[in-house]
Amino acid sequence: MYRAMTKPDKGKESFPVSNNNLADVMGVLRYVHQEVIVEHVAGDPGRPSRKYNINAFGKYRMKVRNPDSILKDPSKLAMPGFGRYGAFDYGVGTSLDMLQGVVANGDYVGVSKEDSPQINFTHPWYWFSVDGDCPNLPWQCVKPFPGCEAEAPPTKPQPCDPDGCAGKQDKDARNCSASPHFIDPSDTETARKCCLHYSSHPDQVIMGGLCNSSVKEPTGEIGCVYTYEELGDKDFLNIDELNGITSMPCGAKGNRKCTDWKDWRLNCYDPKKQFKKRYHCEDCHSAGQWSVSVQDTSFCVEYDLHPYCQETQDLCKDPRCMALKPEDKELGLPFWKGKCEVRDNQRRAEAVAGYFLKDAVKDSHWLVDKATMDASPACSSKDSSVPNQCTPNPDGGPYCTRLFGGVCSTCYIPGTDPPYPDPKSQPMCPFTVLKEKGNTPPTETKCADDDPLKLCCLYGIGSCNVTGSDGSDSELTAAGFLNVARMMDNKEMVKFAGRIVSGRGGAIKNQGGFDSAVYSTWHYQPPTNPQEAWTNFETLINQSSDVDWHPSPDGPSGKPGSNAWIWILLALVVLAGLGFAAYKYRANSQQQARQQLLPSDSSQVQMRN
Structure with missing residues (x-):
C-alpha cells in the first residue's frame, strides 16, 4: 500500500500509520493529481509547500487479516478479504458506516474500488482505510471546542464543523462522564466529545487494528488486523525527484539545480515563462458561463x-474537456501532463x-510484484462459509486477479461462448489471469472464435488461428501483433516490430528509443479495440524518428511474404537492364557489318528515300 505524505526524518515514522487512508500505486497518484497539485484550486498562491505539505510517496508492505465477522458476511464484505472503506480526515473517521462497523465487528481494514473519470485507466484502482485509536476524534482538539488551544488543522474535519471536537488523547474524551460506554457514532453530539468503545467490550476504547510490534502475523482479533514492516529511507520516494524539479535550473541565471518544490516555485529559471502561468475560471458552476483564461504568475506552477x-x-x-487540444488542456511539468490519458497514467x-519494486516489475507494465501476489491467498475460496465473488461461470467470468492492485479484483475474459x-x-x-492461484476455468468454457482479434483464445482457452509463436515468426498482421502482445515481453515485441521495419526497407538507428516506443504499444490486458491498436x-513504426527509411515506408502492410514485391521490382529492373544491354550489343554489331559492305569512298554513296 502507498501513502502521499511528508517524509519523516531519515524515513523513521514518529507515529505508526492508523486512522488513515492508503492506496495502491494508481490510487495514490490519482489523489495527488486531483486533490493536491492542481494550481487553480490548490489554495493560497503564497503557500510555502504543496497542499498538506506532501513531498513524498511512502510504501507500506502490509499483511492484513480481517475479522471473521466481516469475512463471512456478504453484507459487510466490500471485496474478498476486506470490509467497507471509510475516509479519514485529520484522524477522524468521517464515514458513519465505517465507525458503526468498527464498533460492531472490531477493527478492520476497508477497501474502496475506484474508477471515477478523474483519470482514465484500463481498470479500477483502490483506496484503503486503517482504523486506529479513538477513530471518531481528531489527532488534536479542534477549535472552538471548549478549552482547545491547539493549532487549527489544514482543513476542519466535517464532524468538527462548526463546533469543534475534543482530541483523541484528551482525558475527558477517554473517560467520558457523559457516556462512559459510548458505542453509538450516530449520536453526533457525543461523538465529537467522547471516544467510541467496542460493543463487545464496552469498557474498552477502540484501540485500532495495528498489531503489537512483536506480532508478525495478524490474527483478525480486536487490536490485531494488520502489520507492516518498519519503514526506512528506501521506503520513500521524493516527489520532487520523481517529477524532475531537482533536475531543473534555478537562480537568476539558471546556474544551479533546484533543491525542492519551494525553491523551484520561487526561484525557477524560466526566461520563456513556460511554467509561470495557471488557469482562471469565472462563473464556473453547472449553470455558469465557464469563462476560462490563462493567467501569468510570478512563480512557477507544478501543474x-x-x-x-x-x-x-x-x-x-x-465533452468540452475531451475536445481540448493537449496543449490547451494542461500547464506545468511534463511529468504530470496527460492526466486524462491512459498511457500517461500508466507511465507515471x-x-x-519501478522505484520501489525495481527488477520485480521492470519492462512488464506490472504495478504489483509477483512475489506479493504469490504470497497472498487464492481469491477463489472453496470454503462454503466464505462469500465467494471469484468463481467463474463458462461465460467468461467473473474471475479475480491480484494484478490490478494486489487485491482480488473482478474481471472477465472476452469472446467466450x-x-x-x-x-x-x-x-x-490480464492475459495471465488463468495462471494465478486458484483460477481454473469451468470445463465447459470455450471461445466463440479462434480469431485472435476476438481476444478469447489469447488467454489459452483453445488455440488461436495465427501463424507463428513469438516475435521472431508471428505473422505481420493484427493477429500476429496480438499473438506477441499476450507474451507481455518487450524483447519479443521489438523483434516483431524490427521485422516490419526491415521488411519495409528501414533500419533502426536508435535501438533504445525504438525499444521504448514499442514498449508503450502493449499492456498486460488486451486492447479494447484490437484493430485500432494494430493501426496505431x-x-x-512508420513515423518513428528512431528509424531510417530507405525508401519511405509507404508500402503495403507487413504480412507473411510482404517484402516479395521488393524482390519482384528488383528482378524486373535487372531484366530490363540486361535486355537493354543485349539490344545495344546487337545494334552495334549490325552497324559494324554494314560498314564493311560500303565503298571506301563515302562520297559516292547515294541516299534515297
Whole structure:
C-alpha cells in the first residue's frame, strides 16, 4: 500500500500509520493529481509547500487479516478479504458506516474500488482505510471546542464543523462522564466529545487494528488486523525527484539545480515563462458561463488542469474537456501532463512502482510484484462459509486477479461462448489471469472464435488461428501483433516490430528509443479495440524518428511474404537492364557489318528515300 505524505526524518515514522487512508500505486497518484497539485484550486498562491505539505510517496508492505465477522458476511464484505472503506480526515473517521462497523465487528481494514473519470485507466484502482485509536476524534482538539488551544488543522474535519471536537488523547474524551460506554457514532453530539468503545467490550476504547510490534502475523482479533514492516529511507520516494524539479535550473541565471518544490516555485529559471502561468475560471458552476483564461504568475506552477477537466461533473470525460487540444488542456511539468490519458497514467504509475519494486516489475507494465501476489491467498475460496465473488461461470467470468492492485479484483475474459453478460461492469482480465492461484476455468468454457482479434483464445482457452509463436515468426498482421502482445515481453515485441521495419526497407538507428516506443504499444490486458491498436502500432513504426527509411515506408502492410514485391521490382529492373544491354550489343554489331559492305569512298554513296 502507498501513502502521499511528508517524509519523516531519515524515513523513521514518529507515529505508526492508523486512522488513515492508503492506496495502491494508481490510487495514490490519482489523489495527488486531483486533490493536491492542481494550481487553480490548490489554495493560497503564497503557500510555502504543496497542499498538506506532501513531498513524498511512502510504501507500506502490509499483511492484513480481517475479522471473521466481516469475512463471512456478504453484507459487510466490500471485496474478498476486506470490509467497507471509510475516509479519514485529520484522524477522524468521517464515514458513519465505517465507525458503526468498527464498533460492531472490531477493527478492520476497508477497501474502496475506484474508477471515477478523474483519470482514465484500463481498470479500477483502490483506496484503503486503517482504523486506529479513538477513530471518531481528531489527532488534536479542534477549535472552538471548549478549552482547545491547539493549532487549527489544514482543513476542519466535517464532524468538527462548526463546533469543534475534543482530541483523541484528551482525558475527558477517554473517560467520558457523559457516556462512559459510548458505542453509538450516530449520536453526533457525543461523538465529537467522547471516544467510541467496542460493543463487545464496552469498557474498552477502540484501540485500532495495528498489531503489537512483536506480532508478525495478524490474527483478525480486536487490536490485531494488520502489520507492516518498519519503514526506512528506501521506503520513500521524493516527489520532487520523481517529477524532475531537482533536475531543473534555478537562480537568476539558471546556474544551479533546484533543491525542492519551494525553491523551484520561487526561484525557477524560466526566461520563456513556460511554467509561470495557471488557469482562471469565472462563473464556473453547472449553470455558469465557464469563462476560462490563462493567467501569468510570478512563480512557477507544478501543474494545472483546465477547469473543463477538473471541475465539471464528468471531469476527464466531459465533452468540452475531451475536445481540448493537449496543449490547451494542461500547464506545468511534463511529468504530470496527460492526466486524462491512459498511457500517461500508466507511465507515471510505472515510475513509482519501478522505484520501489525495481527488477520485480521492470519492462512488464506490472504495478504489483509477483512475489506479493504469490504470497497472498487464492481469491477463489472453496470454503462454503466464505462469500465467494471469484468463481467463474463458462461465460467468461467473473474471475479475480491480484494484478490490478494486489487485491482480488473482478474481471472477465472476452469472446467466450456464451459471452460475458455485462462486460461494461468489469474490466477485461490480464492475459495471465488463468495462471494465478486458484483460477481454473469451468470445463465447459470455450471461445466463440479462434480469431485472435476476438481476444478469447489469447488467454489459452483453445488455440488461436495465427501463424507463428513469438516475435521472431508471428505473422505481420493484427493477429500476429496480438499473438506477441499476450507474451507481455518487450524483447519479443521489438523483434516483431524490427521485422516490419526491415521488411519495409528501414533500419533502426536508435535501438533504445525504438525499444521504448514499442514498449508503450502493449499492456498486460488486451486492447479494447484490437484493430485500432494494430493501426496505431503500424503508425508508430512508420513515423518513428528512431528509424531510417530507405525508401519511405509507404508500402503495403507487413504480412507473411510482404517484402516479395521488393524482390519482384528488383528482378524486373535487372531484366530490363540486361535486355537493354543485349539490344545495344546487337545494334552495334549490325552497324559494324554494314560498314564493311560500303565503298571506301563515302562520297559516292547515294541516299534515297
